[in-house]
Amino acid sequence: MSIAKASGFEALEKLMSTEPPVFLAPSSISEVARTASRYLFEKLKPFNPKSPFDQLLVDGFDAEQIWQQIDLQCQPLLSSLRQDVKRFAQNPKEIRKLGNLALKVSHEDDDVDEMDMDDDELEATESEGDEEEEGDEEEEEEDDVEEDEEEKSGDHEGIEDKFFKIKELEEFLEEGEAEEYGLDYKNKKGVAKRKKQNLRDDDDDEEDEDEEEDDDEFGAFAGGDDEEADKLGKARYDDFFGGKKKETKMKLKDLSEDDEAELENQGDVKLSTHEKDRIKLQSKIEQMEKANLDPKHWTMQGEITAAKRPKNSALEVDLDFEHNTRPAPVITEEVTASLEDLIKSRIIEARFDDVQRAPSMPTKAKREAKEMDDSKSKKGLAEVYEDEYVRQANPAFAPTTFSDELKKEASILFKRLCLKLDSLSHFHFTPKPVIEEMSIQTNVPAIAMEEVAPVAVSDAAMLAPEEIFSGKGDIKDESELTQEERKRRRAKKKRKFKAESAKDPVKKARDDTTENPKTGIFLCSYMTFRLLRVFEIRK
Amino acid sequence: LQSPFSSMFPSKPFPKTLIRHQHQTSSFIASPTLKHSRKIKMLRRNIRLRKEYLYRKNLEGDERVQYEKKMKIREALQEGKPIPTELRNEEARLRQEIDLEDQNTAVPRSHIDDEYANATENDPKILLTTSRNPSAPLIRFTKELKFAFPNSQRINRGSQVISEIIETARSHDFTDVILVHEHRGVPDGLIISHLPFGPTAYFGLLNVVTRHDISTKKAIGKMPEQYPHLIFNNFTTQMGQRVANVLKHVFPAPKVDARRIVTFSNESDYISFRNHVYDKGEGGPKSIELKEVGPRFELRLYQVKLGTVEQNEAETEWVIRPYMNTAKKRKFIGE
Numbered sequence: 098m099s100i101a102k103a104s105g106f107e108a109l110e111k112l113m114s115t116e117p118p119v120f121l122a123p124s125s126i127s128e129v130a131r132t133a134s135r136y137l138f139e140k141l142k143p144f145n146p147k148s149p150f151d152q153l154l155v156d157g158f159d160a161e162q163i164w165q166q167i168d169l170q171c172q173p174l175l176s177s178l179r180q181d182v183k184r185f186a187q188n189p190k191e192i193r194k195l196g197n198l199a200l201k202v203s204h205e206d207d208d209v210d211e212m213d214m215d216d217d218e219l220e221a222t223e224s225e226g227d228e229e230e231e232g233d234e235e236e237e238e239e240d241d242v243e244e245d246e247e248e249k250s251g252d253h254e255g256i257e258d259k260f261f262k263i264k265e266l267e268e269f270l271e272e273g274e275a276e277e278y279g280l281d282y283k284n285k286k287g288v289a290k291r292k293k294q295n296l297r298d299d300d301d302d303e304e305d306e307d308e309e310e311d312d313d314e315f316g317a318f319a320g321g322d323d324e325e326a327d328k329l330g331k332a333r334y335d336d337f338f339g340g341k342k343k344e345t346k347m348k349l350k351d352l353s354e355d356d357e358a359e360l361e362n363q364g365d366v367k368l369s370t371h372e373k374d375r376i377k378l379q380s381k382i383e384q385m386e387k388a389n390l391d392p393k394h395w396t397m398q399g400e401i402t403a404a405k406r407p408k409n410s411a412l413e414v415d416l417d418f419e420h421n422t423r424p425a426p427v428i429t430e431e432v433t434a435s436l437e438d439l440i441k442s443r444i445i446e447a448r449f450d451d452v453q454r455a456p457s458m459p460t461k462a463k464r465e466a467k468e469m470d471d472s473k474s475k476k477g478l479a480e481v482y483e484d485e486y487v488r489q490a491n492p493a494f495a496p497t498t499f500s501d502e503l504k505k506e507a508s509i510l511f512k513r514l515c516l517k518l519d520s521l522s523h524f525h526f527t528p529k530p531v532i533e534e535m536s537i538q539t540n541v542p543a544i545a546m547e548e549v550a551p552v553a554v555s556d557a558a559m560l561a562p563e564e565i566f567s568g569k570g571d572i573k574d575e576s577e578l579t580q581e582e583r584k585r586r587r588a589k590k591k592r593k594f595k596a597e598s599a600k601d602p603v604k605k606a607r608d609d610t611t612e613n614p615k616t617g618i619f620l621c622s623y624m625t626f627r628l629l630r631v632f633e634i635r636k
Numbered sequence: 637l638q639s640p641f642s643s644m645f646p647s648k649p650f651p652k653t654l655i656r657h658q659h660q661t662s663s664f665i666a667s668p669t670l671k672h673s674r675k676i677k678m679l680r681r682n683i684r685l686r687k688e689y690l691y692r693k694n695l696e697g698d699e700r701v702q703y704e705k706k707m708k709i710r711e712a713l714q715e716g717k718p719i720p721t722e723l724r725n726e727e728a729r730l731r732q733e734i735d736l737e738d739q740n741t742a743v744p745r746s747h748i749d750d751e752y753a754n755a756t757e758n759d760p761k762i763l764l765t766t767s768r769n770p771s772a773p774l775i776r777f778t779k780e781l782k783f784a785f786p787n788s789q790r791i792n793r794g795s796q797v798i799s800e801i802i803e804t805a806r807s808h809d810f811t812d813v814i815l816v817h818e819h820r821g822v823p824d825g826l827i828i829s830h831l832p833f834g835p836t837a838y839f840g841l842l843n844v845v846t847r848h849d850i851s852t853k854k855a856i857g858k859m860p861e862q863y864p865h866l867i868f869n870n871f872t873t874q875m876g877q878r879v880a881n882v883l884k885h886v887f888p889a890p891k892v893d894a895r896r897i898v899t900f901s902n903e904s905d906y907i908s909f910r911n912h913v914y915d916k917g918e919g920g921p922k923s924i925e926l927k928e929v930g931p932r933f934e935l936r937l938y939q940v941k942l943g944t945v946e947q948n949e950a951e952t953e954w955v956i957r958p959y960m961n962t963a964k965k966r967k968f969i970g971e
């Protein structure tokens with residue numbers, strides 16, 4: 098364990114002592130870096146009981162995976178750190194207690210390395226935390242942490258040590274701030290450039306990612322970055338386009354790890370084609386990135402009012418839109434002429450699309466066209482006059498003329514039709530016209546209708562009640578009569594019979610045969626029947 | 637009962653604004669209850685008529701189906717082919733109906749026919765008016781339109797509500813109401829609404845040239861108010877026929893020898909309106925001298941509704957869809 102620790106510590110030392118450019122070279126220092134990271138990881142393990150890894154797995158893993166492991170372990174640490182820091186900010190006295198504890202621990206442990214490591218660990222964790230925040234999040238976090246640490250400056254005797262001085266820490270952090278913020282409000286480019294540089298460096302060399310976690314390495318790294326960032330951050334137009342030679346110098350410094358030659362003056366030494374290509378590419382990239390960062394051209398900005406774009410700029414732009422509708426027709430001479438030709442041709446053909454009136458029903462009947470008969474009239478003139486006179490005098494006895502007959506026939510037909518229609522419509526019921534004829538009326542309905550419509554049946558043809566019985570008063574059946582009633586009826590009957598018989602004998606005396614034809618007939622008939630019977634018997 | 641509408645034709649001078657009924661001092665309308673009940677009756681009558689119209693429109697679907705079936709049977713009988721199996725059950729009944737049909741009843745009646753059923757019997761009576769607060773050029777244009785459409789009358793809009801205008805027009809037996817809209821003096825909208833529940837066609841106006849624009853009153857001379865002959869060019873689709881119908885029934889039936897011509901010519905869904913007067917030229921029977929008279933404009937149909945203007949919930953028969961990707965390729969009125 099101690100060997101491992103020692104090796105780990107040595108690795109750290111070694112890393113710290115290497116030059117920054119060496120980090121960019123692949124595989125030269127990676128083993129060392131791995132051991133150092135593993136060592137640090139072990140140290141941090143006790144602070145994070147929940148971490149899933151017992152040790153950093155480094156063999157056969159690539160940078161991304163190592164980074165993930167570290168990240169996984171450090172994330173909970175950060176939050177606890179923040180809480181601690183806040184707590185310390187509120188109660189400065191607690192720090193001393195902690196410091197005492199730390200000292201105690203350090204005294205107990207004889208291993209100087211261990212103590213150093215503890216401090217280193219603290220430092221590492223704190224600045225690692227800082228670094229993480231810087232690397233991952235925005236600078237506000239850093240500000241907070243730095244502020245807290247600045248507040249604690251006076252009271253930090255417990256923690257401070259020959260290795261670790263709060264003030265140094267603060268200074269370091271301020272420098273970092275100054276790098277990032279000093280130019281920030283004036284020139285965002287600087288910050289972005291620096292960040293891009295960081296990223297670029299990462300892209301160039303994968304191992305750098307796990308190295309970023311290490312505090313000391315970062316310190317060294319940051320130093321290197323400081324120089325470059327300063328130069329880039331304070332770069333001006335002149336540096337790039339002023340024709341001065343610093344530009345190429347700076348760029349080449351980034352790129353030229355592979356290249357052997359130290360290039361001070363561009364003109365003196367020939368560049369290989371590859372280098373020239375790379376220079377061109379880099380310049381292109383620079384330009385594109387610059388364009389991306391600049392505020393966009395007004396044509397690409399979406400909705401623009403006239404106030405937001407430069408004056409008369411819309412005139413210079415060539416706008417082209419695809420319209421989905423057919424444009425309105427422009428009425429030119431030709432159009433008008435063609436229309437007029439069309440109209441003329443239609444007029445000549447007399448082919449119009451007018452509204453057609455529907456033919457209306459005639460309101461008056463057609464006048465009767467009287468047909469004149471050409472043949473000579475058969476009647477003499479005297480007869481014609483005679484007929485006229487008769488018609489005038491007695492219209493009833495006049496013979497009917499042809500037209501009269503026709504009229505009669507027509508009216509009969511029409512009445513028949515009307516009757517049928519009325520019976521169909523049930524609208525106005527008109528019964529059959531009553532033709533006065535002598536006929537025996539029986540008390541039976543004239544028609545037995547099978548149809549549902551009872552309206553067509555009339556009982557006008559039946560005998561009226563008065564015709565059946567024209568009696569007065571209360572009508573009683575024989576069984577309903579009382580004794581007095583019966584007597585009354587019998588007496589009435591007798592009186593009647595007597596009155597009639599009183600007449601009869603008088604009549605009989607006068608004439609035997611013709612007086613009473615009915616009885617005479619009856620007698621004769623009776624006699625004949627008797628005689629016949631006699632004759633029959635005789636036969 | 638004297639209301640301003642009855643005084644329109646022909647003798648009395650037309651009052652400047654549509655006076656509401658309430659302001660009329662007339663001895664006939666004595667009690668408010670009587671007037672109120674008459675209003676209710678009119679309202680109920682309108683409701684009933686509209687229900688009938690909707691019911692008949694509803695039946696059209698069934699009628700159409702029956703018509704199709706009869707067509708199939710008729711064809712089968714003519715060609716001597718066996719009757720399709722799905723019609724076997726109803727075949728006897730349908731055949732009986734076919735025998736009883738005549739050319740009038742054979743064709744299925746649609747609500748469109750109903751809308752213009754009475755149009756052919758009487759001359760159309762048109763009410764012209766504008767949107768609210770019309771500008772002077774719009775009023776001038778409306779006056780010109782009054783001369784262009786025969787048998788029409790213009791009224792001031794004032795502050796009347798559309799529903800009021802339509803109601804009074806219906807009760808006074810107007811057949812059409814035409815509204816004209818504008819944009820800063822330039823007329824840009826025309827709404828033709830056929831009155832007893834008829835269809836409403838909404839047009840946009842473009843390239844308007846009014847008679848006033850061309851020259852002064854004296855120079856341009858008078859315009860004959862004869863009933864004109866009509867020309868409809870390139871209204872080939874069903875929608876085109878419908879629009880042509882709407883425009884046609886705004887005009888009365890002319891005499892055969894009328895010298896005035898109104899042209900509606902369709903080109904890629906833009907309808908040109910032209911108003912000409914013609915004379916036989918000197919060069920023989922085939923030469924015609926045309927003189928353009930009256931306003932000229934392009935109409936662009938954007939909506940047809942199966943109801944009058946005031947009925948917001950009326951069904952839209954057709955509406956323009958300019959935002960479709962294929963809008964450029966499609967032509968709805970002609971070709």
